[in-house]
Amino acid sequence: MPSIVLVSAEHAATLVDEFGRYARDYDLRPATSCSEALQVTADIRAEGGTVAMFVTDSVLPDAEVMHAFAKWRELVPTARRVITAHWDRFLLDADRLRPGMAKGKYDAYLLMPRGPRDEEFHFAVTDLLSDWGSTVPDPEVVSVKIISPSRDALTLAIRDFLDRMGMPSRVWHPTSEVGRHVLSQHAGEVGFPLVYSVNRTSIVATSVRDVALNLYGAPTDIDLDHVVDVAVVGAGPAGLATAVYAASEGLSTVVLEAEAIGGQAGTSSMIRNYLGFPRGISGMRLAQRARNQALRFGTRFFTGQVVDELRAGYDGAPHVIRTDSGEVRARSVVIATGVAYRKLRVEPLEQLVGLGVYYGAAMTAAREMEDQDVFVVGGGNSAGQAAVHLSRFARSVTLLVRRPELAETMSSYLIDEIDFNPRISVRTCTSVVDGGGEGRLEWLGLQDSQTGERTRVPAYGLFLLLGADPYCTWLPDAVARDERGFVLTGRDVPQNRWTGGLPPENLATTVPGIFAAGDIRAGSMKRVASASGEGASVVPLVHAWLAPEPA
Numbered sequence: 252m253p254s255i256v257l258v259s260a261e262h263a264a265t266l267v268d269e270f271g272r273y274a275r276d277y278d279l280r281p282a283t284s285c286s287e288a289l290q291v292t293a294d295i296r297a298e299g300g301t302v303a304m305f306v307t308d309s310v311l312p313d314a315e316v317m318h319a320f321a322k323w324r325e326l327v328p329t330a331r332r333v334i335t336a337h338w339d340r341f342l343l344d345a346d347r348l349r350p351g352m353a354k355g356k357y358d359a360y361l362l363m364p365r366g367p368r369d370e371e372f373h374f375a376v377t378d379l380l381s382d383w384g385s386t387v388p389d390p391e392v393v394s395v396k397i398i399s400p401s402r403d404a405l406t407l408a409i410r411d412f413l414d415r416m417g418m419p420s421r422v423w424h425p426t427s428e429v430g431r432h433v434l435s436q437h438a439g440e441v442g443f444p445l446v447y448s449v450n451r452t453s454i455v456a457t458s459v460r461d462v463a464l465n466l467y468g469a470p471t472d473i474d475l476d477h478v479v480d481v482a483v484v485g486a487g488p489a490g491l492a493t494a495v496y497a498a499s500e501g502l503s504t505v506v507l508e509a510e511a512i513g514g515q516a517g518t519s520s521m522i523r524n525y526l527g528f529p530r531g532i533s534g535m536r537l538a539q540r541a542r543n544q545a546l547r548f549g550t551r552f553f554t555g556q557v558v559d560e561l562r563a564g565y566d567g568a569p570h571v572i573r574t575d576s577g578e579v580r581a582r583s584v585v586i587a588t589g590v591a592y593r594k595l596r597v598e599p600l601e602q603l604v605g606l607g608v609y610y611g612a613a614m615t616a617a618r619e620m621e622d623q624d625v626f627v628v629g630g631g632n633s634a635g636q637a638a639v640h641l642s643r644f645a646r647s648v649t650l651l652v653r654r655p656e657l658a659e660t661m662s663s664y665l666i667d668e669i670d671f672n673p674r675i676s677v678r679t680c681t682s683v684v685d686g687g688g689e690g691r692l693e694w695l696g697l698q699d700s701q702t703g704e705r706t707r708v709p710a711y712g713l714f715l716l717l718g719a720d721p722y723c724t725w726l727p728d729a730v731a732r733d734e735r736g737f738v739l740t741g742r743d744v745p746q747n748r749w750t751g752g753l754p755p756e757n758l759a760t761t762v763p764g765i766f767a768a769g770d771i772r773a774g775s776m777k778r779v780a781s782a783s784g785e786g787a788s789v790v791p792l793v794h795a796w797l798a799p800e801p802a
């Protein structure tokens with residue numbers, strides 16, 4: 252059972268009492284000082300257990316609280332860290348302690364409950380515990396069982412997809428008890444990975460798409476003659492917001508997504524600047540909540556469906572969107588396909604994608620990095636976030652940056668968090684030029700851009716966050732784009748493509764009834780809030796297009 256370590260010299264009894272409601276699922280371990288908490292943690296680890304959360308008073312007898320967090324973090328980097336200040340000291344200590352929270356040294360500054368049923372307090376605690384639970388390698392409660400003799404690239408990709416869809420999963424060996432049981436129930440030829448989900452028949456998956464089809468169906472499930480009001484391509488924040496607002500206003504809405512929901516945001520371990528989430532929220536959980544919201548209003552989602560063609564309809568004919576699993580016909584289309592990661596273009600490493608080399612933060616793969624040496628390439632905020640997330644699992648994380656410093660490209664709060672984190676080191680003026688391994692990544696070749704010197708380092712994981720380009724090769728030429736491929740809307744459309752001497756409306760493209768929102772749009776802000784804001788703002792334009800005001 253995971254533990255919660257409760258640390259206070261003066262209020263240990265109050266803390267143990269308040270946390271009583273968690274005693275069924277967590278082992279509550281009190282301590283009266285930083286050093287005692289260290290000993291308790293060492294004992295827990297020696298017994299083979301883990302710590303889900305450290306909860307401490309705002310003052311400790313033998314250490315400054317930030318120092319204590321740093322020590323505990325060295326032992327258990329995955330645990331959530333909370334200060335519960337006694338009401339006598341809450342305001343007194345706030346100015347001293349709050350800056351540490353902004354720098355990611357701990358997760359929440361709470362007021363110790365003053366009586367029973369302080370649900371605000373417990374909401375914060377359960378929220379953090381739920382966040383912790385979503386990062387454990389093997390969750391207790393699973394919706395999908397994967398039977399596989401190895402954690403190969405496909406098995407990992409399926410887990411990653413399921414995680415991002417909010418479906419907890421776990422991998423069992425075919426010879427394990429669970430493995431044998433699933434195999435005994437399986438009808439048909441046996442192969443691996445074998446994927447079994449509650450209320451579905453088990454399938455031998457040859458791709459992530461097989462799993463998506465088994466769980467969520469294909470666009471052919473929609474009657475071919477049926478024309479939907481809005482088809483949204485892409486389920487990142489922009490597409491999800493479009494779906495919520497369109498469906499809530501009664502429009503029949505279909506979302507087609509190439510991978511899992513969430514887009515780039517879904518790969519972010521912690522979004523700290525999204526309005527309304529003071530403790531931050533993982534992109535995956537934000538996306539899952541938005542999807543549930545859209546589902547409640549009747550949106551239909553098809554995930555694992557790459558849209559490879561859009562045939563624009565004119566004079567009242569519907570637009571047709573093509574995927575390998577069928578077509579969707581729609582009166583209006585919202586392009587919300589965001590951007591795709593830039594490639595490293597080091598051939599031996601491209602061969603190892605999924606086998607130790609990952610584009611993006613690869614949340615599931617991060618958990619496989621326990622006690623390993625990993626490298627992150629990139630100098631932007633997404634690379635910084637990935638490094639911080641990976642440091643919860645890996646023994647060492649090296650951030651490789653081509654520039655001489657991070658300050659130009661990364662937010663200062665992240666630079667501070669990286670400085671504070673003993674597991675992360677930064678190598679500037681360095682590029683990855685080579686790499687390889689037997690069946691998976693084992694080493695990297697690095698080059699110092701100032702001296703030209705090449706070194707070979709052992710590496711178990713390489714996470715590439717190199718910036719991104721728009722993905723829109725599937726769009727017809729009639730949809731105008733800028734020289735980099737971003738979709739032009741409103742006044743950004745050059746005058747020679749205006750109709751009737753007027754530019755398209757704000758989020759409208761050069762094809763009537765086709766709109767664009769989020770990162771794919773030229774000039775967009777490239778943030779979760781702006782993408783979801785545009786998703787919401789596009790819906791009135793869709794309405795106006797579907798039911799124009801009489802002249």
Ligand SMILES: Cc1cc2nc3c(=O)[nH]c(=O)nc-3n(C[C@H](O)[C@H](O)[C@H](O)COP(=O)(O)OP(=O)(O)OC[C@H]3O[C@@H](n4cnc5c(N)ncnc54)[C@H](O)[C@@H]3O)c2cc1C
Pocket residue numbers: 484485486487488489490507508509510511512513514515516517518519520521522523524525556557558559587588589590612632633634636637722725768769770771776777778779780782
């Ligand atoms: C690691 C990371 C961390 C970040 N952290 C923050 C943060 O803390 N705060 C913040 O404000 N912003 C953050 N960002 C930026 C933010 O995530 C993006 O600005 C936002 O996700 C853009 O949303 P979007 O919906 O426009 O596009 P995306 O999120 O890129 O979503 C586009 C979706 O379209 C799908 N798609 C693409 N092509 C097709 C096709 N042909 N058919 C079907 N589907 C397709 C993709 O699979 C994807 O799911 C972060 C980005 C990354 C990568």
